[in-house]
Amino acid sequence: MTGFLAVLAGAVLLFLLGHPAVPSGFKVLALTAPPVAVIVWLLVEWLEEPGTALTVAAVYVVIQIALNGLLGRPRVPSWAKITVFVTIPVAAAAWLLIVTADDTAKDPGEDPCTMYYGGVGRSRTFPPQAYCLYEDGSTHNLASGTQFVFWVCFVASLLLLSVGLWEVVRRPGTLVRQFRTNGDASLTG
Numbered sequence: 001m002t003g004f005l006a007v008l009a010g011a012v013l014l015f016l017l018g019h020p021a022v023p024s025g026f027k028v029l030a031l032t033a034p035p036v037a038v039i040v041w042l043l044v045e046w047l048e049e050p051g052t053a054l055t056v057a058a059v060y061v062v063i064q065i066a067l068n069g070l071l072g073r074p075r076v077p078s079w080a081k082i083t084v085f086v087t088i089p090v091a092a093a094a095w096l097l098i099v100t101a102d103d104t105a106k107d108p109g110e111d112p113c114t115m116y117y118g119g120v121g122r123s124r125t126f127p128p129q130a131y132c133l134y135e136d137g138s139t140h141n142l143a144s145g146t147q148f149v150f151w152v153c154f155v156a157s158l159l160l161l162s163v164g165l166w167e168v169v170r171r172p173g174t175l176v177r178q179f180r181t182n183g184d185a186s187l188t189g
Contacts, residue, residue: 025068025178036060052125063161070164072174084160091153094146099123101130101142
């Protein structure tokens, strides 16, 4: 049943993305909301961090506004608009890999810190970091390469989204136009 619902949701998403009468604001919402909902669910249920989940949801609303502002800005090149759709999911995936790298949810003694490094696994949600903590107070970073990918994608996304947010602050009608069928702005702007 779950597989059927996933296929049905995918079909609805493809319909929304491909149908020309659906405004681009709704397309962006349909494309970005499911992964964010999964991250919020993981934060609440698996990592037991409801405060962080609330922060992620609030940041998502701001990102949604900035993303629609960026798409509505006519002078931003298409490659920059598409870059945001690549860097945001990569940054989110890298963040998730970082905060789960210590695998503290596993049975005691089976996490990578205990098995390979002889320490205790720790992680921080932001700035994302997973590390092994030793008895003498020293640490060993578990995901340094993933942290680099996260920060590159995070900064690129932040710069481009700030352009979109500035557009919405300057011209609030830009956001409204993204959710109307007449005068629909596309990804190529």
